[in-house]
Amino acid sequence: xxxxxxxxxxxxxxxxxxxxxxxxxxxxxxxxxxxxxxxxxxxxxxxxxxxxxxxxxxxxxxxxxxxxxxxxxxxxxxxxxxxxxxxxxxxxxxxxxxxxxxxxxxxxxxxxx
Numbered sequence: 001x002x003x004x005x006x007x008x009x010x011x012x013x014x015x016x017x018x019x020x021x022x023x024x025x026x027x028x029x030x031x032x033x034x035x036x037x038x039x040x041x042x043x044x045x046x047x048x049x050x051x052x053x054x055x056x057x058x059x060x061x062x063x064x065x066x067x068x069x070x071x072x073x074x075x076x077x078x079x080x081x082x083x084x085x086x087x088x089x090x091x092x093x094x095x096x097x098x099x100x101x102x103x104x105x106x107x108x109x110x111x112x113x
Contacts, residue, residue, distance in 0.1 A: 017076055
């Protein structure tokens with residue numbers, strides 16, 4: 001089973017948003033056309049392949065293919081869109097986010113573990 005789930009619809013995002021009251025979530029915003037984003041995706045998967053925080057749900061959104069979802073996430077969290085970008089939130093509130101070359105396994109471990 002993949003350690004993360006892709007969000008492709010506003011309905012799916014709405015469920016994740018609501019569930020964040022019970023369980024924190026991390027979303028990677030990923031651009032399928034961007035080399036920096038490809039690197040971030042590798043870091044995300046490296047983090048999840050090792051020892052990682054199991055008390056968090058992990059998701060990925062393709063920002064081009066699922067633009068309405070990506071835009072809604074930015075709006076709901078009140079965080080300006082970037083790509084790649086990682087967003088960690090709980091109780092419908094942002095706890096941490098970073099983007100571009102800062103999306104690394106090391107950063108994720110420091111914040112999440």
